[in-house]
Amino acid sequence: MSFSKKTAARRTALQALYQWLMTDAGISDIENQFKDSQDLSRVDIDYFHELISQATAQFEPLKEMLSDDVDRPFDEITPVEKAILLIGSYELVNKIEMPGRVVINESVNAAKKFGADQSHRMINGVLDRIAKRVRPNEF
DSSP: OOOOHHHHHHHHHHHHHHHHHHSSOOHHHHHHHHHHHSOOTTSOHHHHHHHHHHHHHTHHHHHHHHHTTOSSOGGGSOHHHHHHHHHHHHHHHHOTTSOHHHHHHHHHHHHHHHSOTTHHHHHHHHHHHHHHHHOTTTO
């Protein structure tokens, strides 16, 4: 299956954010490790950088926004789900030029591939509610 460079950037960012959530490593160190150890030729490197740097820089406001829409404490969400939600919510709020349905679909597909069984339903519901708030004209 062929993926766009943006999809590849999201999937690589998911892995980097997962590592960031699981370790005390700085996001720039993680980014450098990814660039040194992985073939990123099919990844939109600039978008990967933006996603991980901005999702971590905006972690607290994104976490606060997400906490309004998840059905359990944020700390109880798995690291994979947190990473997917951080990317999706960042894109919904900050990447207005990207259709919201594309953002949600990419997030749901990532959850189906990497998340816990049925986590894609939670991801879909949370991001759909956020999209309706932050993009009322689109939704």
